[in-house]
Amino acid sequence: MRPRLKEIYLKEIQPALKEQFKFKNIYMNPKIEKVVLNMGLGIDGNDSKILQSAQEDLAKIAGQKPIVTKFKKSIANFKTRQGTNAGLKVTIRKNKMYEFIDRLVNIALPRIKDFRGLSPNAFDKFGNYTLGIKEHIIFPEVSFDRADKVRGLDVIIVIKSRSKDHSLALLEKMNFPFIKKGDN
DSSP states (O other): OOHHHHHHHIIIHHHHHHHHHHHHSSSSOOOEEEEEEEOOOOOGGGGGHHHHHHHHHHHHHSOOOOEEOOSOOBBBTTBOTSEEEEEEEEOOOOHHHHHHHHHHHIIIGGSSSTTBBBBBOOOOSSSSSEEEEEGGGGGGTSSSSTTTSOOHHHHHHHHEEESHHHHHHHHHHTOOOOOOOOOO
């Protein structure tokens, strides 16, 4: 069974984008390729209990097991050693990706305290969108009582598109709550 957002994307968003940008076919449309979740642990990565707890939380959020990333270099000022644990990373594709984006937009983002919207300026030159979440406990899968520490989370949405404007139009059609010009 297809996820709800993928169904909406195929039936409504794709034809609307094709019409809006006057593309010759739907394959020229912007398309989300993958979503990457990244949780940096820093010094806490050396503690196996904290690492295990963070792994479980990220696995619940993403729906699949994260991999442990390592430091590539030793840097004395940051108190890092080469080869020690730096954080966790998950790459989500296909149906799980659409389910995650649906949960992010409709459930998690509205739960952020004092949320005013997402910045439309967070696109890179390729049209990918990056947002930072300060509290991973906004996701309903993570129990607030069981979480040992509130951690930050980076969400990178990798979009195959021709420009930033095409990527922005795609995410707006997927109901991402962007701040409009003139809103404070």
